[in-house]
Amino acid sequence: MNWNIAPINREIEGELQQKIDLKTKPIGALGQLEHIALQLGLIQQSLNPELRNPQILVFAADHGVAKAGVSAYPQEVTYQMVMNFLNGGAAINVFARQHNIQLKVIDAGVNYNFAGADGLIDAKIDFGTKSFVSEPAMTQAQCIAALNEGGNLVEEAFEDACNIIGFGEMGIGNTSSASMLMHLLTNIPLRDCIGAGTGLDNNGLERKRTVLEVALDFHGKKANPMDVLSTFGGFEIAMMCGAMLKAAELKMTIMVDGFIATSAFLMASQFNREVRDYAIFCHKSQEKGHTLLLDYLNAEPILDLGMRLGEGTGCAVAFPIIQSAANFLNDMASFESAGVSNK
């Protein structure tokens, strides 16, 4: 598959940096907000970037590997949480409402028949993936379908004039998929890519490590991104990946959430490295592999609140900070307009 992502044109960079530097503040005093403002200006090719109709898409899917006891919670929690999203009661609902972010909930492949539940977007690929312990999680055709579906949903958001979009996930067992993706695409030792997920105790964590080591042995060391994604991925991870690539194609700003979303981003960057310039890393999750993964991507996350939830919650909580970056660039006085002496 091919994504036509334009490398960011940096011609405007000098002018943007000058505008930032001439605001009434010491040079660099707004820290990371200045980096974000510069990035927004570059993505939008504008000295006055605006955040329009923000959306978060939450993709839900089940994982065959959950049956191998790699999560502290049972698989039914996935569909139960989807119902909770639809009823407005999950963490992501609360934070999205707080910041006026439109939330969409997508059935990417939950092991449950929702029978047209109100407000749910049906993009079900299958009733969960197969267990990658003993077979590929999905077929290549399913993987491509998921990548495309993610792209279609982003196109819809774009048509609704959205220019900043975040992606969340729900899928019991999906930190296991994310760890496999991370290991195979970065070569960081598998052990360092595996964490407690929903809160495994030491025995549980040891079991998870064993399951993932066995799976790695069984499939051998795959390197081709499409192979890695279809062998170890989840439908929600593949959809997030396709969604991120389409968002970059459409020159939208991508908000990257926690460990699982970052694994989808890592995959996206293997398909097309230009996606990198469109991404803002919203937070550092407490999930063990995330710090190493962010370092690998040379990413500067906005928040470090000890969160480890997913659902797109990191995106929602970081959104007002991204908004502050756009606002200072647009609304702050310059030394000249305010009559303040510059050095």
Ligand SMILES: Cc1cc2ncn([C@H]3O[C@H](COP(=O)(O)O)[C@@H](O)[C@H]3O)c2cc1C
């Ligand atoms: C009630 C509940 C709500 C959640 N919301 C997100 N996750 C998070 O936990 C799961 C990944 O962890 P693991 O790989 O250990 O299963 C994903 O569904 C993720 O989104 C949740 C987990 C639970 C239990």
Ligand SMILES: O=C(O)c1cccnc1
């Ligand atoms: O960082 C995340 O996205 C995460 C971590 C643990 C469990 N669920 C999600």
